[in-house]
Amino acid sequence: MIARWLLAGILLAAGVLKLGDPGAFADGLEGFHLLPLPLVVPLALAVPLFEILTAAALLGGRFRSAGSLSACLLTAAFVVFYAWAVVRGIDVHCACFGRSPLFRVSATGGLLRAAALLGLALWVDVRLRIKPPAPGRNGSGER
Amino acid sequence: MVVAAFALCLTAGLLLNAMRQEPLRLRYAPLSERIGGEDAGHPVVTHSGARRAVAEGRAVFIDARPPDFYEEGHIPGAINLPVAEALGGDLRGLPESRRTPLIVYCSGGDCEDSRIVLGALLGNGFTDVSIFQGGWDAWSAGEEAR
Numbered sequence: 001m002i003a004r005w006l007l008a009g010i011l012l013a014a015g016v017l018k019l020g021d022p023g024a025f026a027d028g029l030e031g032f033h034l035l036p037l038p039l040v041v042p043l044a045l046a047v048p049l050f051e052i053l054t055a056a057a058l059l060g061g062r063f064r065s066a067g068s069l070s071a072c073l074l075t076a077a078f079v080v081f082y083a084w085a086v087v088r089g090i091d092v093h094c095a096c097f098g099r100s101p102l103f104r105v106s107a108t109g110g111l112l113r114a115a116a117l118l119g120l121a122l123w124v125d126v127r128l129r130i131k132p133p134a135p136g137r138n139g140s141g142e143r
Numbered sequence: 144m145v146v147a148a149f150a151l152c153l154t155a156g157l158l159l160n161a162m163r164q165e166p167l168r169l170r171y172a173p174l175s176e177r178i179g180g181e182d183a184g185h186p187v188v189t190h191s192g193a194r195r196a197v198a199e200g201r202a203v204f205i206d207a208r209p210p211d212f213y214e215e216g217h218i219p220g221a222i223n224l225p226v227a228e229a230l231g232g233d234l235r236g237l238p239e240s241r242r243t244p245l246i247v248y249c250s251g252g253d254c255e256d257s258r259i260v261l262g263a264l265l266g267n268g269f270t271d272v273s274i275f276q277g278g279w280d281a282w283s284a285g286e287e288a289r
Binding site: 022023026027030031037038040041042043044046047048049050053054057063066069072073104105106109 | 144145148149152153155156157159160167168169170171191209211212225227255
């Protein structure tokens with residue numbers, strides 16, 4: 001549960017910080033030189049909201065599995081982007097947490113951060129999937 | 144469900160953007176376009192020019208890369224001014240005189256940071272700002288070749 005709340009908190013913070021300055025995030029995304037230009041701004045507008053929705057789903061009861069799957073996909077995408085930057089030697093900073101210098105990391109640092117988040121998301125996803133169903137009224141686990 | 148949620152977020156994001164006072168253009172404009180053409184019409188310094196400028200102390204070099212890159216290596220005497228600080232107006236350590244020749248560089252190649260910092264410096268009144276397009280990659284390669 002702590003891992004789920006932590007993941008939700010990180011995604012919520014990332015989403016809210018990006019939502020305030022989508023232009024910075026668009027610049028950051030473009031800096032990876034990985035996306036076709038027509039996709040940069042639409043993604044920069046959609047991803048922050050998707051992060052917030054994912055965080056809400058992780059915290060909510062009914063959509064936790066969908067939330068953990070979304071978190072895995074999001075963080076896997078971040079890993080791919082940063083791995084690309086490391087391989088290509090691109091000096092990149094995605095503004096994933098806004099423009100604040102507090103969260104600026106090198107491409108390698110970003111890759112490690114994204115990998116840690118992916119690990120956390122996978123952990124949450126696996127835990128949610130192997131967790132036994134809540135017992136029904138008859139205590140048999142079936143309703 | 145995840146795809147539907149993403150589509151919903153995309154739609155909501157586009158609507159929110161349309162309601163902004165200054166909405167983002169949906170077609171991303173590279174910074175060089177946004178600040179007015181190729182390097183905004185400002186002088187570009189070649190590798191040999193950069194080497195001369197260092198040898199003669201004719202200009203102050205501004206390293207626009209993040210601090211960890213700067214600490215790994217930089218042009219002798221260069222001042223680190225990452226994008227966030229430049230955009231935030233934090234110009235501590237820069238020369239007092241706005242006429243001091245400044246040469247901005249980042250990693251080289253396609254990196255945009257030097258252009259962003261150049262825009263910020265011009266916005267703060269510096270009048271003699273150039274870009275060393277080869278950046279750190281060209282400089283360090285040149286040093287190794289010597």
